[in-house]
Amino acid sequence: MPKYHLGIDVGGTFTDAVLVSLDDGSVSRCKVRTTPEDQSVGVLDAISEFDISPSDISMFSHGNTVAINALLERKGPKTGLICTEGTRDMLDMGGLVRPPGDELYDATWTRPHLERPLVHRRYIRDIRERLISDGSVHVGLDEDSVRKEVQFLKDEGVESVAICLLHAYVNPAHENRVEDIVREVMPDAYVQASSIRPVIGELDRTFTVVLNAYTGPVIGRYLNRLRDRLKEIGYDGDVLVTQMNGGVRTLERTIEELPGYTIQSGPTAGLLGAEAYAREILDEKNFLCVDIGGTSTDIGLVDDGQALKTDDWELEFGIRLGFPALDVRSIGAGGGSIIQLDELGTLRIGPESAGAVPGPASYGRGGIEPAITDALVAMGIVQPELFLDGRMELSRDAAVAALETVAEPLSMTALELACGVFDLMNAQIEQETSKIIFERAVDPKDFVLLAYGGAGPVHAASIARIAGISRVVIPYFPGGFSALGMVVAPLRAEHAVSVVGQIDVIGPERLQEIFEKLGAQVTGDLTSQGVDVEDVTIERSLHGHYVGQGFANRIPFTGWPVTTEAIEEWKQGFHAFYDKSYGYSAPESPIEVTTMTVSGSGRPGRMPVTRIPSGGAQPDEDALVMVRDVCLDGRTWQQMPFYHRTALRAGNRIEGPAVVDDGLSTILVTPESTASVDDYGDVIIDIRA
Numbered sequence: 149m150p151k152y153h154l155g156i157d158v159g160g161t162f163t164d165a166v167l168v169s170l171d172d173g174s175v176s177r178c179k180v181r182t183t184p185e186d187q188s189v190g191v192l193d194a195i196s197e198f199d200i201s202p203s204d205i206s207m208f209s210h211g212n213t214v215a216i217n218a219l220l221e222r223k224g225p226k227t228g229l230i231c232t233e234g235t236r237d238m239l240d241m242g243g244l245v246r247p248p249g250d251e252l253y254d255a256t257w258t259r260p261h262l263e264r265p266l267v268h269r270r271y272i273r274d275i276r277e278r279l280i281s282d283g284s285v286h287v288g289l290d291e292d293s294v295r296k297e298v299q300f301l302k303d304e305g306v307e308s309v310a311i312c313l314l315h316a317y318v319n320p321a322h323e324n325r326v327e328d329i330v331r332e333v334m335p336d337a338y339v340q341a342s343s344i345r346p347v348i349g350e351l352d353r354t355f356t357v358v359l360n361a362y363t364g365p366v367i368g369r370y371l372n373r374l375r376d377r378l379k380e381i382g383y384d385g386d387v388l389v390t391q392m393n394g395g396v397r398t399l400e401r402t403i404e405e406l407p408g409y410t411i412q413s414g415p416t417a418g419l420l421g422a423e424a425y426a427r428e429i430l431d432e433k434n435f436l437c438v439d440i441g442g443t444s445t446d447i448g449l450v451d452d453g454q455a456l457k458t459d460d461w462e463l464e465f466g467i468r469l470g471f472p473a474l475d476v477r478s479i480g481a482g483g484g485s486i487i488q489l490d491e492l493g494t495l496r497i498g499p500e501s502a503g504a505v506p507g508p509a510s511y512g513r514g515g516i517e518p519a520i521t522d523a524l525v526a527m528g529i530v531q532p533e534l535f536l537d538g539r540m541e542l543s544r545d546a547a548v549a550a551l552e553t554v555a556e557p558l559s560m561t562a563l564e565l566a567c568g569v570f571d572l573m574n575a576q577i578e579q580e581t582s583k584i585i586f587e588r589a590v591d592p593k594d595f596v597l598l599a600y601g602g603a604g605p606v607h608a609a610s611i612a613r614i615a616g617i618s619r620v621v622i623p624y625f626p627g628g629f630s631a632l633g634m635v636v637a638p639l640r641a642e643h644a645v646s647v648v649g650q651i652d653v654i655g656p657e658r659l660q661e662i663f664e665k666l667g668a669q670v671t672g673d674l675t676s677q678g679v680d681v682e683d684v685t686i687e688r689s690l691h692g693h694y695v696g697q698g699f700a701n702r703i704p705f706t707g708w709p710v711t712t713e714a715i716e717e718w719k720q721g722f723h724a725f726y727d728k729s730y731g732y733s734a735p736e737s738p739i740e741v742t743t744m745t746v747s748g749s750g751r752p753g754r755m756p757v758t759r760i761p762s763g764g765a766q767p768d769e770d771a772l773v774m775v776r777d778v779c780l781d782g783r784t785w786q787q788m789p790f791y792h793r794t795a796l797r798a799g800n801r802i803e804g805p806a807v808v809d810d811g812l813s814t815i816l817v818t819p820e821s822t823a824s825v826d827d828y829g830d831v832i833i834d835i836r837a
Contacts, residue, residue, distance in 0.1 A: 161442025395640020
C-alpha cells in the first residue's frame with residue numbers, strides 16, 4: 149500500500165525534497181542540483197535519492213520556479229490581449245504613479261511593462277464594444293471587429309490570448325462571446341478571460357489575466373511533461389501544485405485556471421511551514437520568516453499564527469497580480485548571488501546568480517565570478533569536506549582566486565572582501581525585513597526570526613542582531629522547510645465578486661445572499677478536487693474603504709449568519725485596522741464596500757516531527773566534528789568548533805562563536821550569542837544585547 153507523502157521544492161540552484169512516512173511520521177530528505185533546462189529532470193533525480201518505489205508514494209506536493217523564471221526573463225509565449233476600444237495603452241500607462249524611491253526623480257526611469265512588455269503593443273487589440281459601470285450596454289459587441297483582430301493574432305503566431313473588457317466583472321456577456329470566438333478561430337491557443345477574477349479595478353484585473361495567459365502555456369508544458377515522467381517511473385497519483393494563496397491545487401486545475409498563482413510557490417510554502425510550526429510545535433506565534441536560497445531571499449510575516457496576506461502582490465512595479473496572496477517580499481540575494489562592481493566601481497551583490505550551472509567558482513564547474521558561497525568558503529564558515537556531506541567537492545583556492553578579481557580594484561584582500569560582502573548581504577536583507585515590519589505596523593521585538601532555506605541559517609543571527617530581534621529559530625530541516633510546507637498545505641480555493649455600495653445600504657440580507665453563493669462556489673471547487681465537504685473550512689471577508697477614498701482594505705467578516713450586529717462588529721474591526729495601520733480612524737464616516745470574498749480550505753496536514761534524544765548542556769564528544777580557523781572581520785582568524793547537527797541532543801547548549809552543520813545547511817552561532825537545542829532538534833539562538 150502507498151505510504152509516503154512527497155514534497156519537492158525546486159529552487160534556482162538546488163531542488164529540495166522531503167519524504168514523509170504516513171506510518172510513523174518520520175522524514176527523509178535530500179538535496180540535488182536544479183536542472184534549469186528542464187526542472188522535471190531534477191525532480192526525478194530527487195525521487196531517485198530515496199530508497200523507495202515511486203508506487204509507494206500516495207501524494208506528491210510540488211513547487212517550482214517555472215512561472216517566475218518565464219516572467220522575470222520574459223521567456224513566455226507570444227501573448228495577445230483583447231480589450232475594449234480606447235484602452236489599448238492601459239498596461240503601458242499603468243497607474244500613472246512612480247515608485248516612492250529614487251525613481252521618483254529619475255528622468256530616465258521607464259515603467260517596467262513599457263521597457264520589457266509581457267504583451268507587445270502590436271498584439272494588444274482593442275475591439276468595438278462598451279459597457280457602463282452598472283453593466284448596461286452602451287455600445288454593442290461588433291463581432292466582425294472581434295474576428296478581424298483575432299485573425300490578426302493568429303496570423304502573427306500568437307500562442308496565448310488574454311481577454312479583459314471594461315466592466316466585464318458586472319456583465320460578462322461580451323467577454324464570454326469574445327472568448328467563444330477566440331476558441332473558434334484559434335483552437336490551439338491558450339485562452340484566459342477576466343472571469344477568473346471578476347472584481348473591480350481594471351488595471352489590476354487586466355494584468356491578472358495577462359500574467360495567467362503568459363504563464364499558462366509554460367506551466368502547462370512543464371506540468372504535463374512532469375506528469376508523464378512520473379507515470380513512466382511508476383507514480384500515477386495526484387500532483388498537487390502550491391499556490392500563492394497559501395494552499396495547493398490539483399495539477400489539472402492549475403493548468404486550466406490559475407497558472408499564474410504558482411509564481412511564488414516555494415516561498416509561499418515556507419510560510420505555510422511557519423504557520424504549522426506556530427500551530428503545533430513552538431510556543432512562539434510571531435515569526436519574521438527569512439528564506440535564503442541560492443538565488444534569492446524571500447521574507448514574510450506570521451502574526452499570531454497566521455501568515456499575512458496581500459491583495460497587491462507585484463511582480464515588478466505596477467505589474468500586479470490581482471489575487472490575494474501570502475505577502476512574500478523577494479530580493480535577488482542568495483548563496484549563488486554574484487559579487488561584482490557596477491559601472492561606477494561600487495560593490496554590488498546580485499541580482500545575477502551563478503545558479504546551478506555553472507554555480508559559484510568554488511564548485512569547480514566553470515564558474516569564474518565570485519559568489520556569496522565563495523565568500524563563506526574563504527572565511528572558513530563553509531568547510532569543503534562538510535558541504536552536502538562531502539558529496540560535492542569545493543575548492544577554497546578557486547573561491548579565493550575569484551574573490552581577488554573583485555578585491556584588487558578596491559585595494560582589498562580576498563578575505564576582507566569576503567567578510568565585507570557577508571556583512572553587506574546581511575544588511576541588505578535586514579533592510580528588506582524592516583520594510584515589511586514598518587508597513588505592517590509591528591514591533592520587531594515581538595517577533596522571532598525563523599530562518600530556513602539552504603543559506604538562511606548562516607546569515608540568521610547576524611540579521612537578527614541588526615534588526616533588534618533577540619531570538620532565532622532554525623528548524624530541524626531548514627533546507628527542506630519549504631518542501632515540508634508543501635506537505636502540510638491544504639487544498640484551497642477562493643472566489644470573489646465586486647459589490648459596490650455603503651455597507652449599511654447593502655444590508656444584511658444582500659450580504660448573506662452573496663456570501664452563500666460564493667461559499668457554494670468555493671465548496672464545489674474544493675469537493676471537485678477531492679476534499680470531503682465536512683472538511684471544508686470557510687472564511688469570509690469584505691474589502692472596504694471610507695467613502696471618498698480610492699483604495700480598499702480586506703477585513704475578515706466573522707459574524708455568521710449576517711445580521712445587523714455582525715455588520716456593526718465588522719465596522720468596529722475596520723476602524724481598529726485603520727487606526728493600527730494608518731494612525732487614525734474615522735468612525736463617523738460611512739464605509740463603502742467594493743468586493744466580497746469567500747475563501748475555503750481542506751484540512752491541513754500535520755507537521756511531521758520526531759522528538760530527539762535528550763542530553764546534558766554539554767554536547768557529546770562525537771558531536772564535535774572539527775575545530776577550524778574562521779575569520780569574521782577580514783583580519784583575525786579564530787579557532788571555531790564545528791558540530792554536526794544530527795549528533796546534538798535536546799538540552800545541548802553551544803556558546804558562540806561556533807558552527808553547526810548538517811550537510812545541507814550551515815548554522816553560524818555568532819559571538820555573544822548562545823544556541824540551544826529543543827526537543828524536536830530545532831536550534832534556538834539567543835542573542836545577547
